[in-house]
Amino acid sequence: MIVKRLVVGPLAANCYIVGSEQTREGMIIDPGDEARQILKKVKDLQLDIKSIMITHGHIDHIGAIKEVEEATGAEVCVHTDDAQFLQGQRVSNVFGLSYLTPPPADRLIKGGDDINVGDLQFLVLHTPGHTSGGICLLGQGVVFTGDTLFNYGVGRTDLPGGSYSQLLNSLHTKLMALPDDTIVYPGHGPETTIGAERRANPFLRG
Ligand SMILES: [Zn+2]
Ligand SMILES: [Zn+2]
Secondary structure, three states, rough: OOEOOOOOOOOOOOEEEEOOOOOOOEEEEOOOOOOOHHHHHHHHHEEEEEEEEOOOOOOHOOHHHHHHHHHOOEEEEEEEHHHHHHOOOOOOOOOOOOOOOOOOOOEOOOOOEEEEEEEEEEEEOOOOOOOOOOOOEEEOOOOEEOOOOOOOOEOOOOOOOOOOHHHHHHHHHHOOOOOOOOEEOOOOOOOOOHHHHHHHHOOOOO
């Protein structure tokens, strides 16, 4: 599996380009900004992008959808409960940033859905708390956690749709159920593992 991380935009969000070495098919997770840089990396990797996967609808994760979708023709996927963010009505002023209003999603997803990228398979985990439609994407030995789980941190819950009790429930029932050696690719900051977070994340201990 190819996994490349790009740090994009003023809020330093992680955009991941994920692909199959065998089929050269790929997906882009959270194209938040800097479409040109994302598309250049896709070209360098010689990937045919099939899906644009949105972990949640905050602007720092969706700001470059429009340009990336137009260039790749890929299907934009977002959880039903965060789909309204792609209409640009609820977040456009939250961070005082301007961006091209993303097109509506092509595919509304929910927990338990399978996402296929060439010969790679991913499972959608619905992990509300940071937003109500936040998801994590579980692949073979890896999980992309958006702003649900960070390296020794968790996502904030004070924005619209946020809930700390829901976030803790998502962390404990969905993510802490994964094996310790699962690599965590968060929405901001460096990668970690489920085991490292289980042992030392101050929000998860005890
Ligand atoms: Zn967020
Ligand atoms: Zn974020």
